[in-house]
Amino acid sequence: MYFAQTWRPALASLWLLLTGCAHLPDRPQIALAVAQPAGEGGALDQILAPVEASHAGHSGFRLVIEGAEAFAIRAHSANLATRSIDVQTYIWHADSTGLYLAQQLLAAADRGVHVRLLVDDLDARAHNDGFAALAAHAHIDVRLFNPFATRSGGLRLAGEGARDFDRINRRMHNKSWIADNRIALVGGRNLGDEYFAASNEVNFVDLDFAMVGPVVRDVSASFDRFWNSESTWPIEVLDAGAVNEAALERLREKLARHAATARDSTYAQSLRDNDGIRKLAGGEWAMQWASNYRFVSDDPGKVTMKKRDAARAAVAAAIVPMVREAKQSVQIISPYFVPGKQGSAGLIARAQAGARVQILTNSLAANDVSAVHGGYSRHRKALVKGGVALWELKPVHQAKTEGSITGSSGASLHTKALTADGMVSFVGSYNLDPRSTWLNSEQGVLVEHPVLARQLAGIFELQTAGNRAWQVSMDERKKLRWSDGTQTFDQDPETTFSQRFQAWLARTFNLDAQL
Numbered sequence: 001m002y003f004a005q006t007w008r009p010a011l012a013s014l015w016l017l018l019t020g021c022a023h024l025p026d027r028p029q030i031a032l033a034v035a036q037p038a039g040e041g042g043a044l045d046q047i048l049a050p051v052e053a054s055h056a057g058h059s060g061f062r063l064v065i066e067g068a069e070a071f072a073i074r075a076h077s078a079n080l081a082t083r084s085i086d087v088q089t090y091i092w093h094a095d096s097t098g099l100y101l102a103q104q105l106l107a108a109a110d111r112g113v114h115v116r117l118l119v120d121d122l123d124a125r126a127h128n129d130g131f132a133a134l135a136a137h138a139h140i141d142v143r144l145f146n147p148f149a150t151r152s153g154g155l156r157l158a159g160e161g162a163r164d165f166d167r168i169n170r171r172m173h174n175k176s177w178i179a180d181n182r183i184a185l186v187g188g189r190n191l192g193d194e195y196f197a198a199s200n201e202v203n204f205v206d207l208d209f210a211m212v213g214p215v216v217r218d219v220s221a222s223f224d225r226f227w228n229s230e231s232t233w234p235i236e237v238l239d240a241g242a243v244n245e246a247a248l249e250r251l252r253e254k255l256a257r258h259a260a261t262a263r264d265s266t267y268a269q270s271l272r273d274n275d276g277i278r279k280l281a282g283g284e285w286a287m288q289w290a291s292n293y294r295f296v297s298d299d300p301g302k303v304t305m306k307k308r309d310a311a312r313a314a315v316a317a318a319i320v321p322m323v324r325e326a327k328q329s330v331q332i333i334s335p336y337f338v339p340g341k342q343g344s345a346g347l348i349a350r351a352q353a354g355a356r357v358q359i360l361t362n363s364l365a366a367n368d369v370s371a372v373h374g375g376y377s378r379h380r381k382a383l384v385k386g387g388v389a390l391w392e393l394k395p396v397h398q399a400k401t402e403g404s405i406t407g408s409s410g411a412s413l414h415t416k417a418l419t420a421d422g423m424v425s426f427v428g429s430y431n432l433d434p435r436s437t438w439l440n441s442e443q444g445v446l447v448e449h450p451v452l453a454r455q456l457a458g459i460f461e462l463q464t465a466g467n468r469a470w471q472v473s474m475d476e477r478k479k480l481r482w483s484d485g486t487q488t489f490d491q492d493p494e495t496t497f498s499q500r501f502q503a504w505l506a507r508t509f510n511l512d513a514q515l
Contacts, residue, residue, distance in 0.1 A: 023149050024147065024149045024233075024238075025149075025237060027237065030228070032228055033116075033228065034224045035084060035086060035181055035217075035221075035224055036083045036114065038182055038216075038217070039083055039180065042082030042180055042182075043080040043081075043082060044077065044080050044081060044082070044179060044180040044182040044277065045180065045182060047277055047281045048182045048183060048212050048277070048280075048281055050281075051212065051280075051281050052212055052213050055213065057214075058290060058291045059211060059213030059215035059216070059289070059290060059291075060211060060212045060280075060287035060289050061209050061210070061211055061215075061287060061290060061293070061445070061447050061449070061452060062209070062210040062280065062285060063208075063209065063427070063452060063459070064185065064187070064207065064209070066197065067195065067197030067203065067206070068196065068197060069276060069285070070189055070195075070196055070208050071097055071196040071198070071271070072275075072276040073183075073185060073210055073277065073280070074101060074185065075271055076275055076276050077177070077179035077180075077183050078104040078105055078179060079104060079108070080180075080277060081108050081113050082111070082112075082180060083113060083114065083180050083181075084114045084115070084116070084178075084179070084180055084181065085105060085108055085114075085116070085177075085178070085179050085180075086115075086177075086220065086223045086227075087105070087116070087117050087118065087177055088118045088175065088176045088177075088223055089118075089119055089120070089175050089176075089190055089191050090120045090123065090171065090172065090173050090429075091120075091123040091190035091191065092119055092123065092124070092190065092192065093190075093192030094130060095192055095198075096193055096198060096258075096262060097193050097195075097196045098191050098192050099254075099255060100258070100262065100268075101191055102130070102134070102255060103255040103256075103258070103259055105117070105134075105140070106134065106137065106140070106252070106255065109137050109138075109139040110139075112139060113139060114139055115137075115139060115140045116140075116143070116223075116227060117134065117140065117141070117143070118144075118145060118172075118223065118226055118227055118232065119143075119145065120144070120171050120172040120173070121145060121146060121147040121148055122168075124144050124147075125144075125147070125148050125151065125152075125157070128151045128152065128235075128239060128242065129242055129247065131144070131235055132236075132239055132247060133243075133247035133250065133251035134248070134251065135234075135236055135243045136244055136245055136248040137248060141234070142234070142235045143232045143233060143235065144232070144233050144238065145226065145231055146168070146172065146231050146303055147238055148168070149238075151238060151242070167303075169439060169514075170302075170303035170304070170439050170440065171303070171440045172226065172300070172303070172440070173429045173436065173440040173441060173442050174222075174441055174442065175189060175429050176219050176222070176223060176443070178219055178220055178223060181217060181220050182212065182216060183211070183277065184210075184211050184212075184215070184219040185209065185211070186208065186209050186211065186295070186427070186428065186429075186443065187206065187428060187429070187444075188204075188206045188207055188208070188414050188416045188427075188428070188429055189204075189207075189208055189414075195414070202412050203411060204411075204412055204413070205413050205415055205463065206414040206415055207333075207415040207417055207427055207459070208427070209427045210280065210287075211445070212287070215293055215445070218295040222295065222297040225297070225299075225300055226297075230301075230304075231300055231301070231304060232300070288447075288451045290447050290448060290452075292447070293445065293446065293447040293448065294318065294445070294446045294447075295443070296314050296315050296443065296445070296446065297314060297315070297441070297442070297443035297444075298312060298313060298314050298315055298441040298442050298443065299312040299441075302441050303440070303441055313437055313438065315430045315444055316430070316436070316437045319418060319432075320346075322418060322420050322426065323347070323418070324346060326350060326420040326421050327354070327355060328355055329355055329357075329358075329419075329420065329421055330347070330355055330357045330358070330418070330419075330420050331358045331359075331418065331457060331460045332358070332359045332417075332418050333359075333360045333413070333416065333417045333418070333459070333460060334359070334361055334431050335361060335362050335412070335413040335416070336362075336367075336369065336372045336376075336431040336433050337359065337361035337362075337372075337376050337431070337432050338372060338375035338376050338379075338431075338432070338434060339376075339383070340379070343379075344379045344386075347359075347386070347388050348386030348387065351386055351388050352386065352387055356389070357389065358391075359383070359388060359389070359391070360393065360413070360460060360463055360464055361376060361391075361392060361393070361413065362392060362412060363392035363393055363394060363395065363469075363492065363493065363494075364377075364492040364499050364503055365394070365395040365492065365494040365495050366392070366413060367412070368412055370498075370499045370502035370506075371505065372433065373492075373499075373503045373506075374502065374503035374504060374506025374507035374508075374511070375433070375506050375507065375511060377507055378510075380472065381474070384472055384480065389471070390471070391464040391469040391470065391471050391472065392470050392472060393411065393412070393413040393463065393468060393469050394411070394467075394468055394469055394470065394484070394493075394494075395412065395494060411468075415459075416428055416431055416444070417459075419453045421453075422450060423448055423449075423450055424446060424447070424448050424453065425447050425449070425452045425453050427456075428442065428443055429442045429443055430442040430443075430444050435514065439514075466484040467484070470482040470489070471483055471484070
């Protein structure tokens with residue numbers, strides 16, 4: 001009895017500490033803000049407007065495969081921008097490439113460019129002080145999507161998450177980079193070393209569309225919808241005290257020190273060697289021009305819906321017909337692939353109707369979220385038995401990736417792409433899993449163009465070669481096996497007990513709805 005009397009007040013106090021102050025402040029009425037239109041006098045206008053004018057009624061698309069190129073286009077577009085830069089992202093790391101891009105945006109703001117940063121707060125909270133410092137600049141606005149009320153502290157974060165899980169569990173997974181409403185990048189890449197092949201450890205195999213033309217204005221319109229959403233909060237409302245000139249000056253000093261130490265780095269040299277914007281405009285980096293395309297983005301209100309509403313899950317609604325109507329072939333690249341019973345049945349139906357259905361996802365050894373693999377593996381045998389061809393990416397490439405910034409050998413799949421019947425391609429942020437369909441907001445681009453479809457098919461073929469992936473098949477005993485053409489395994493290759501156990505838990509307790 002004594003111990004109960006002693007600990008109960010202590011536990012109550014701890015619970016109050018964790019949850020007592022975890023309330024968002026009232027969101028003020030905020031004036032509607034929209035992207036600045038494309039102009040005529042800026043550097044990007046002078047470079048890209050003539051190219052756009054020569055393809056009237058069309059938009060230009062380039063599949064950006066290599067991390068160095070993806071980084072170069074972002075950095076150079078920031079350097080050339082004269083009016084506006086809008087960045088929407090799920091993750092922004094304070095590492096070499098992340099800090100460099102922050103410095104470029106700060107430099108653009110110093111020139112008078114209006115910079116808007118829209119970041120999901122699941123990652124941004126850990127970098128609250130840096131984002132708040134940027135927001136102190138007269139030409140930089142920072143808003144956080146679906147934010148936490150607490151701005152620091154692991155215990156407070158846990159308490160808020162436990163009390164408000166249903167809301168906190170919904171995230172903005174969109175990624176876009178728009179400069180002067182003239183050029184946009186949309187795809188799977190967040191902002192950080194591993195997304196630009198600049199990590200010395202594991203790098204992601206990822207993909208963007210670089211785009212010019214009217215489609216850029218579609219991306220801008222989507223950005224505005226999220227920017228003005230009721231789920232988006234100015235950082236100064238959440239943490240007014242952190243938004244001040246002294247913090248901005250400290251950040252300037254930090255970024256300057258980083259720039260000084262990084263001046264001779266490999267990725268800095270990569271920037272000097274790759275003037276991505278002029279290579280695009282000059283045709284050195286080929287673009288494909290298409291009139292039949294569609295930029296699609298989920299309704300930002302999707303993250304507040306209480307019941308499933310297919311009308312708000314616009315990306316899934318666009319992709320399903322693309323797969324269902326394919327007659328000859330479907331190729332899917334998805335790092336987190338949890339098709340569920342209905343999705344598996346649809347893919348098997350396509351295969352049994354005569355279409356060649358091929359899927360590349362992460363192996364358990366390469367997956368950075370073992371639980372997701374558990375959700376996928378529940379359907380793996382049925383897919384193979386039903387005629388779907390499956391490959392799983394190996395965790396380590398045998399050779400350095402051409403164009404990578406550091407040459408790290410570790411690899412994990414992060415590309416989200418589909419192609420159907422050698423004509424239609426999709427690249428975006430959407431994983432084929434329940435989380436992307438019902439919990440997170442997503443976006444992407446569908447383009448009808450045979451060259452882009454062939455290029456995407458070439459990426460699929462490259463990534464499913466034996467040196468990069470294992471093909472999953474079934475032996476005469478109906479047991480799964482993994483082979484790269486030289487070795488065959490009878491269980492998930494190169495995995496640890498911990499990885500297998502986490503996958504088993506997700507599979508056993510059927511956590512698909514959260515994956």
